[in-house]
Amino acid sequence: MTNTVPKILIVGGGYAGFYTAWKLEKHLRKGEADVTIVDPLPYMTYQPFLPEVAAGSIEARHSVVALRRHLKKTNVVAAKVTGINHANKVATITPIAGEPYEFEYDQIVVTAGAVSRTFPIPGIADNAIGLKTIEEAVAIRDKLMSNFDKASTLPAGPERDRLLTVVVVGGGFAGIEVFAELRSLASSLVKSYPQLTFDDTHFHLIEAMGRIMPEVSLKTSEWVLKNLAKRGASVHLDTQVTGAVGGNIELSTGETIPSDLIIWTAGVMANPTVVRGGDLPVEERGRIRTRADLRVGTEDEVVEGAWAAGDVSAVPDLTGGGVGGYCVPNAQHAVRQAKLLAKNLVAVLRGELPREYIHKNLGAVAGLGLWVGVFQSGNIALKGWIAWLAHRGYHGLAMPSWERKWRVLWGWWNNFWLGRDMVNLSTVQNPRYVFEEFAARPRPPQPVEAPADTAAPAAAPAKKAPARKAPAKVAADAEKVAAN
Known part of the structure; x- marks a missing residue:
């Protein structure tokens, strides 16, 4: 060149x-x-934080890194x-x-x-949502919160059950984390809805393999299953989704689960x-x-x-x-x-030789909702709150730039004292809805009246007669006022 x-x-x-x-x-x-x-996109998404964004534990903007702010010498297109x-x-x-x-x-x-990565399963492309972008995480959070609002206005029945049922497909790290985080969020939301109870919420995870979280030991994965069961969540192993049409998730076992929120994490x-x-x-x-x-x-x-x-x-x-x-x-x-x-x-x-990439996996750490986590490195396994602290500590330090680290850490600190942010901003998807509802619009053009029929001249004087009498009446009224 x-x-x-x-x-x-x-x-x-x-x-x-x-x-x-x-x-x-x-x-x-x-x-x-x-x-x-x-x-x-003008930012890099820190994907390990997506489950916490979906659960309202991290502010969405704090989970991304602005390219133009941190790449000072690079042309960003x-x-x-x-x-x-x-x-x-x-x-x-x-x-x-x-x-x-x-x-x-x-x-x-x-x-x-x-x-x-999806498969040609009927209804998945039209009704499910992934968890690869910050936009998806925010949409999942707002969807669940909106469903709680809707369900609180309905009597107990199939429609309310469908709104309060969450289905996650895929038992890898991403699937388990968002599943557990949303279970934790739902438990918090129930406290604010006197019309609903914990038993009204239903969480199902579908995994095609015979186990979850292949990144950790079998013993650790079994502990996660027991923990989820204690929290009212159901995990379907050796099960595949065969359909997701009309709000009904059909499984290879023959079972059908009505749900309004389907999250797909089954591979990339x-x-x-x-x-x-x-x-x-x-x-x-x-x-x-x-x-x-x-x-x-x-x-x-x-x-x-x-x-x-x-x-x-x-x-x-x-x-x-x-x-x-x-x-x-x-x-x-x-x-x-x-x-x-x-x-x-x-x-x-510079004319030098490159080096080969060699990195031994340091282990795996996952957050499973507030105060619950797992950590696995070799034969060392941590569970519960200590693993949850390790999860937050690792990812807090791994977040690029101190500017981003402080935003995340400050958010966690605020949540510790104030609780998670549970504001529902689903209307952000249609920000003009109020403006459109009340905005003044030009009136539609009125139809032009046809000219009077010349074959009926007698009709015209009859319509104009009151107009000719009106001035005389006004003058008479004026004379009465003057006389008084």
Whole structure:
């Protein structure tokens, strides 16, 4: 390319994309490279906080990191990368406003993340909601609170039961956490609704496998099941959803659960828009084939100028602990891969060799509602309130930037004394509803009257007669007033 300054294009502003750009700003010398990050959203979402956002324990805005505030030396473009022609090192960028255009680069970093993976089950696409974005978490919270408002006005019966029934599909960490957090939220809400009782609320988790939370030991997962059962929640193992039409969730066991809130957390897949829209090599599960040094390619072949990290990539797990030999798609790997990727990219620009990514999983920690959590690291397992503190401590420190950390910690501190924020803002989805209801509108045009029929001239004088008499009556009235 004619430009002497290398252009680095980062596709996606999630975990891996944000951290790559953040660390490149630290490692690159002034004028050494020009970095551009492309994402339709102006923020990075800290996804481990989504269950707590859904439960009203964390303010939604505190769970995201503004790209423009924290990436001072990076060009932030609000757009999608809809095509990658790496053979010519050109990407097609489709902005949120305006026409698509081509962007030339020297190095491309694909960190487009993952989206919810669903199956062609009737009704799921139309009636369920995922838990991958901050918008989904907020919608789940407001939906549950709105359903409580509606149910409180109804007599006991099928419709009220449906409004107060929550179904979560998927027993991994995300599913269990949002399931337990919403159970905790519902328990708090019942105290504010004298018309409702705890027994009126129903929570069901559907898991196709014979156990939940494969990231922890079987003993720990069984403790979680017992804890959920004590809190009035039902877990259906070895069960699949076969339909979700008309507010009825049909299960492979033959059971039907009426519900107005279906949350889908049964797996993720690499962002198909980016993966299918490019010419980079893809493995059988739809992820970009990535080497251990985070360059795109295989062990024997390198795709020069292309890098990948996070959920969109298939990075070999050199510790031997990964599923199928690859790093599992979680935040722990995405952040650490991004930090190394930034160092490796700078090293390659300077003619040095990159290092391979090796990270042994530190363990898993999950929050299960206020004062309840689990922690697993090797054979060490913690349960209850001490694990809950470990969960908040770990994620509080892992949140990028001190500015974000303080906002989250301050929110937790306030909630400790004031209780969780239970304000329902579901009408934010339609913010103009009050304005539209009372706004003055132009009157519709009145129909034009047809001209009088000339064949009936006698009718006209009869209509005008009162008008001719009116002035005489007014004059007579005036004379009476003067005489008095």
